[in-house]
Amino acid sequence: MEYVIQADQLTKKFGSFTAVNAISFSVKKGEIFGFLGANGAGKTTAMRMLTGLSQPTAGQASVAGYDVRTQPEQIKRHIGYMSQKFSLYEDLTVGENIWFFGNIYGLSRSVIKSKTEQLLQELQIGSVKKQLVASLPLGWKQRLAFALASFHNPEIVFLDEPTGGVDPITRREFWEMIYAAADRGTTIFVTTHYMDEAEYCDRVSIMVDGNIAALDTPSGLKDSFEARSMDEVFVKLARG
Numbered sequence: 704m705e706y707v708i709q710a711d712q713l714t715k716k717f718g719s720f721t722a723v724n725a726i727s728f729s730v731k732k733g734e735i736f737g738f739l740g741a742n743g744a745g746k747t748t749a750m751r752m753l754t755g756l757s758q759p760t761a762g763q764a765s766v767a768g769y770d771v772r773t774q775p776e777q778i779k780r781h782i783g784y785m786s787q788k789f790s791l792y793e794d795l796t797v798g799e800n801i802w803f804f805g806n807i808y809g810l811s812r813s814v815i816k817s818k819t820e821q822l823l824q825e826l827q828i829g830s831v832k833k834q835l836v837a838s839l840p841l842g843w844k845q846r847l848a849f850a851l852a853s854f855h856n857p858e859i860v861f862l863d864e865p866t867g868g869v870d871p872i873t874r875r876e877f878w879e880m881i882y883a884a885a886d887r888g889t890t891i892f893v894t895t896h897y898m899d900e901a902e903y904c905d906r907v908s909i910m911v912d913g914n915i916a917a918l919d920t921p922s923g924l925k926d927s928f929e930a931r932s933m934d935e936v937f938v939k940l941a942r943g
């Protein structure tokens with residue numbers, strides 16, 4: 704079994720407050736791993752450590768084979784990251800955003816050009832290439848942000864609440880892109896508040912107050928909590 708994320712007793716304290724409390728888990732290559740928890744449970748803090756943006760206080764983790772403590776720069780080159788406030792430039796056109804990201808990732812002009820055409824075709828947004836990103840519907844922006852987080856073919860893509868504020872059908876369209884990426888072997892690590900999305904994951908971990916309180920497949924979790932839906936699992940866990 705090839706694990707692309709391994710966390711061992713990973714911990715983050717802010718002063719005397721423990722935001723992430725010695726969490727341990729592994730994620731397999733090509734897996735869609737859901738990282739759930741109520742507001743303030745510690746998801747973003749854990750994700751920032753895994754993406755090399757923040758140093759752990761204790762414990763360790765490896766991501767794409769690199770150590771989060773000593774090799775954060777290598778990690779950043781091997782992952783994609785889509786944050787809650789995704790990183791598109793609203794005042795640039797779709798085409799300009801694609802060029803901008805291609806340059807950041809250090810891709811050559813010819814590679815950017817061919818990948819741009821491919822991306823516009825896949826997303827079916829060729830008609831808006833010259834439009835400002837600000838003018839696009841939110842669902843389109845989210846799909847573009849995901850495509851750009853994956854533009855350099857990273858091994859793992861981290862998504863922090865990628866589908867906030869859109870309806871279930873638009874979320875479903877976004878998830879079609881996630882499935883396609885996972886089919887190509889990309890590992891997906893995704894935080895979400897939406898329980899329909901939790902059902903789409905291969906495995907789900909649920910954080911409560913800095914701890915991983917449960918981790919299993921959606922059906923395994925429903926069985927062990929005698930719940931009919933992930934919503935019910937979540938409520939039972941959050942209530943303790």
Ligand SMILES: Nc1ncnc2c1ncn2[C@@H]1O[C@H](COP(=O)(O)OP(=O)(O)OP(=O)(O)O)[C@@H](O)[C@H]1O
Nearest residue numbers: 717720721722740741742743744745746747748749
């Ligand atoms: N830089 C910081 N300094 C002090 N406390 C922090 C800092 N960053 C986060 N925290 C605290 O750590 C806890 C976990 O925050 P975190 O943002 O990781 O939660 P979350 O699960 O991602 O929540 P959300 O769903 O709201 O994004 C919160 O109580 C938060 O106030």
